[in-house]
Amino acid sequence: NAGVMQNPRHLVRRRGQEARLRCSPMKGHSHVYWYRQLPEEGLKFMVYLQKENIIDESGMPKERFSAEFPKEGPSILRIQQVVRGDSAAYFCASSPQKAGAVDEQFFGPGTRLTVL
Amino acid sequence: AQSVTQLGSHVSVSEGALVLLRCNYSSSVPPYLFWYVQYPNQGLQLLLKYTSAATLVKGINGFEAEFKKSETSFHLTKPSAHMSDAAEYFCAVRGSGSARQLTFGSGTQLTVLP
Numbered sequence: 001n002a003g004v005m006q007n008p009r010h011l012v013r014r015r016g017q018e019a020r021l022r023c024s025p026m027k028g029h030s031h032v033y034w035y036r037q038l039p040e041e042g043l044k045f046m047v048y049l050q051k052e053n054i055i056d057e058s059g060m061p062k063e064r065f066s067a068e069f070p071k072e073g074p075s076i077l078r079i080q081q082v083v084r085g086d087s088a089a090y091f092c093a094s095s096p097q098k099a100g101a102v103d104e105q106f107f108g109p110g111t112r113l114t115v116l
Numbered sequence: 117a118q119s120v121t122q123l124g125s126h127v128s129v130s131e132g133a134l135v136l137l138r139c140n141y142s143s144s145v146p147p148y149l150f151w152y153v154q155y156p157n158q159g160l161q162l163l164l165k166y167t168s169a170a171t172l173v174k175g176i177n178g179f180e181a182e183f184k185k186s187e188t189s190f191h192l193t194k195p196s197a198h199m200s201d202a203a204e205y206f207c208a209v210r211g212s213g214s215a216r217q218l219t220f221g222s223g224t225q226l227t228v229l230p
Binding site: 055095104112 | 158159160165206217219220223
């Protein structure tokens, strides 16, 4: 069973360009989470999605950031008009849907975004 | 709202010595607590989790943690450090109910000296 897949692993963008980060959850997982890790900091929650639904986006910046998890295909985190402060590692995690259980979140290897 | 505080951003131990990484939590509801390890340029791997079943939790790679409600702590220990334990360790909390996201501490970098 393949783990959580993220691509690309490294992404370089110039200021003002768009960044698209992809996450394929583990097989059978219907919950996806995105976290951002700034240098020398812990991970900060951004958004929680289920298939075709955004459940909690309380950690997402109000502008330029969006996320989706379509019925088919990977989850996408999109950053428009990137700025240098967006440089960070972006991690995706997935978990299964188990009623009444505290399910583990499985993390992908991350996408390291560098904005020049 | 939940939060965790990890005391000590850097910890160094000698190979074979006890590893103790500290984590204190704040939560208005019974918490679920986790320890993750991150090796350089990799994602996070779960070491262990506390879900109220038992206060002493055993995890992978010889690590364990004890939940102490009176001290609001969930410290991570390992009796004997190995060189391969050198990594960054994160404590995280998740509240019960519908809020499923994890709130992470700022991390502790563990160095193991030969």
